[in-house]
Amino acid sequence: MSAAKPTHDVIAGAPAEAAQSKRGRLIRQEDEIFERIQQAILDHRLPPGTKLKEVPLAELFGVTRGLLRKVLTRLAHARLVEQRPNRGAMVASPSVSESRDLFAARRAIEGAIVGILGTRINATQIKGLRRMIEREQNAYAKGEMRAGLKLSIDFHRVLAQMAGNSVLSGFLEELLTRTPLVILAYRDTRATTTRCDCNDHGAIIDALETGDAEEAARIMQEHLEALEGQLNLREDGSTTDLAAVFGS
Amino acid sequence: MSAAKPTHDVIAGAPAEAAQSKRGRLIRQEDEIFERIQQAILDHRLPPGTKLKEVPLAELFGVTRGLLRKVLTRLAHARLVEQRPNRGAMVASPSVSESRDLFAARRAIEGAIVGILGTRINATQIKGLRRMIEREQNAYAKGEMRAGLKLSIDFHRVLAQMAGNSVLSGFLEELLTRTPLVILAYRDTRATTTRCDCNDHGAIIDALETGDAEEAARIMQEHLEALEGQLNLREDGSTTDLAAVFGS
DNA sequence: GCAAAAAATATTGTCAACAATTTTATCCAG
DNA sequence: CTGGATAAAATTGTTGACAATATTTTTTGC
Numbered sequence: 388m389s390a391a392k393p394t395h396d397v398i399a400g401a402p403a404e405a406a407q408s409k410r411g412r413l414i415r416q417e418d419e420i421f422e423r424i425q426q427a428i429l430d431h432r433l434p435p436g437t438k439l440k441e442v443p444l445a446e447l448f449g450v451t452r453g454l455l456r457k458v459l460t461r462l463a464h465a466r467l468v469e470q471r472p473n474r475g476a477m478v479a480s481p482s483v484s485e486s487r488d489l490f491a492a493r494r495a496i497e498g499a500i501v502g503i504l505g506t507r508i509n510a511t512q513i514k515g516l517r518r519m520i521e522r523e524q525n526a527y528a529k530g531e532m533r534a535g536l537k538l539s540i541d542f543h544r545v546l547a548q549m550a551g552n553s554v555l556s557g558f559l560e561e562l563l564t565r566t567p568l569v570i571l572a573y574r575d576t577r578a579t580t581t582r583c584d585c586n587d588h589g590a591i592i593d594a595l596e597t598g599d600a601e602e603a604a605r606i607m608q609e610h611l612e613a614l615e616g617q618l619n620l621r622e623d624g625s626t627t628d629l630a631a632v633f634g635s
Numbered sequence: 636m637s638a639a640k641p642t643h644d645v646i647a648g649a650p651a652e653a654a655q656s657k658r659g660r661l662i663r664q665e666d667e668i669f670e671r672i673q674q675a676i677l678d679h680r681l682p683p684g685t686k687l688k689e690v691p692l693a694e695l696f697g698v699t700r701g702l703l704r705k706v707l708t709r710l711a712h713a714r715l716v717e718q719r720p721n722r723g724a725m726v727a728s729p730s731v732s733e734s735r736d737l738f739a740a741r742r743a744i745e746g747a748i749v750g751i752l753g754t755r756i757n758a759t760q761i762k763g764l765r766r767m768i769e770r771e772q773n774a775y776a777k778g779e780m781r782a783g784l785k786l787s788i789d790f791h792r793v794l795a796q797m798a799g800n801s802v803l804s805g806f807l808e809e810l811l812t813r814t815p816l817v818i819l820a821y822r823d824t825r826a827t828t829t830r831c832d833c834n835d836h837g838a839i840i841d842a843l844e845t846g847d848a849e850e851a852a853r854i855m856q857e858h859l860e861a862l863e864g865q866l867n868l869r870e871d872g873s874t875t876d877l878a879a880v881f882g883s
Numbered sequence: 884g885c886a887a888a889a890a891a892t893a894t895t896g897t898c899a900a901c902a903a904t905t906t907t908a909t910c911c912a913g
Numbered sequence: 914c915t916g917g918a919t920a921a922a923a924t925t926g927t928t929g930a931c932a933a934t935a936t937t938t939t940t941t942g943c
Contacts, residue, residue, distance in 0.1 A: 456895090464709065465712075473934050474934090495743060495744060499747075552736040555740050558740070688925095702897085720925085722905070722906095
């Protein structure tokens with residue numbers, strides 16, 4: 388069974404609670420399923436291309452097919468899932484150009500976020516961010532990759548929230564969730580790890596502390612370029628040269 | 636009837652074609668309804684707060700309630716519509732802080748777009764943009780406000796497409812559609828018109844033509860600040876001081 | 884045995900009836 | 914009249930049965 392239905396094992400965690408009141412809690416249930424699938428993607432547990440069948444997933448979460456269907460539609464709108472008519476939903480597989488665009492968009496948005504923060508961040512916030520980086524480094528040092536990854540993403544997310552622009556942080560939230568799909572699809576097989584450089588995070592805070600927003604934005608953009616550089620985004624799948632793949 | 640069901644008259648245009656093939660065209664039908672409502676918002680025909688009842692709208696478009704419901708959900712995800720449980724959908728009413736964030740996000744994203752364009756725009760594209768500006772000016776000169784407005788939005792949209800970043804242009808698409816809602820909600824009652832300054836558009840192209848991406852981005856940001864400045868975004872509805880409103 | 888056709892199965896898409904909730908209208912006491 | 918309870922209507926939310934399509938398996942002709 389474990390081998391036959393891998394998707395079931397992958398999207399693990401506590402079972403979705405049955406609705407208590409007859410209505411009203413149900414939208415929370417919908418949100419919970421959405422977030423659990425989203426979290427599975429963030430945790431690199433759901434690779435691109437994974438088929439998401441309605442009946443098995445609905446049974447797994449203990450909801451009707453109609454509700455699950457709604458969740459899939461929402462995930463599709465967030466571009467975490469691709470829905471093709473009559474052929475169901477699968478975890479999105481970003482193309483090379485999409486992936487490049489995604490990183491360029493992150494540079495633009497996170498650059499702006501850091502620029503905003505340069506003028507409004509306070510000592511308490513800086514202290515909190517430093518604590519986060521410390522925990523992140525500890526996690527990686529202890530080999531707890533999943534925890535480190537989560538903290539690393541949280542660093543970017545918290546920066547956005549501190550900037551106080553709900554529109555930009557909403558956009559970034561989407562991009563942060565899509566990033567793992569890009570990494571899984573295009574990670575360089577030779578590289579041991581594909582993740583944020585903690586030192587960059589520290590350097591960004593250093594720049595923010597001195598009030599140098601320009602410098603902080605510059606480091607953030609270089610930081611994202613470094614992450615993108617760890618990937619193999621050279622050629623698109625559609626243009627793969629089969630002759631080259633099989634020698635001669 | 637016209638007075639009793641204003642929403643029906645507002646979302647006008649050709650009736651939705653009945654599906655020809657049994658399936659497949661149906662998703663196009665869904666898209667068509669989505670776009671018609673979106674267009675109505677872009678044209679300032681659907682003001683914030685307008686109630687969108689499912690049965691009347693479904694009949695208007697000649698589709699089932701279930702299909703229309705799906706469209707409303709999609710519109711809600713694009714933040715053009717607000718859905719509250721058991722209370723239906725209405726055209727979104729952006730708050731003051733949301734509106735400010737929206738403009739700040741536009742400055743960040745369109746600044747980045749123009750920055751990208753500075754390095755890759757060609758003579759043909761510049762020629763096309765100049766033609767657009769000319770038509771825009773003509774429309775406003777002739778008093779054809781709706782046509783001018785459309786061309787003005789198209790200018791920003793086309794710039795984004797020329798930059799060739801699908802993620803950024805997708806985000807901007809959402810922001811462009813939400814902008815009319817902000818304008819309708821917060822336009823200064825004393826102002827005669829609330830719209831883009833065509834001259835700014837021309838100045839942006841001038842800067843792009845000389846290859847000065849920095850300057851073009853600066854003008855774009857000032858351009859958006861000027862548009863935001865035409866609005867009355869001083870206080871939030873939730874903090875409206877009733878005592879001040881009624882004198883003493 | 885193999886490829887194409889056909890049947891069987893599995894999966895997604897749609898709809899109409901029903902349930903739950905909110906909104907509006909009615910009624911009645913004070 | 915007014916305010917509040919009650920009933921009626923309108924509106925949204927859900928579900929399960931069925932239709933349409935895609936996928937897999939079996940059959941058939943060579």
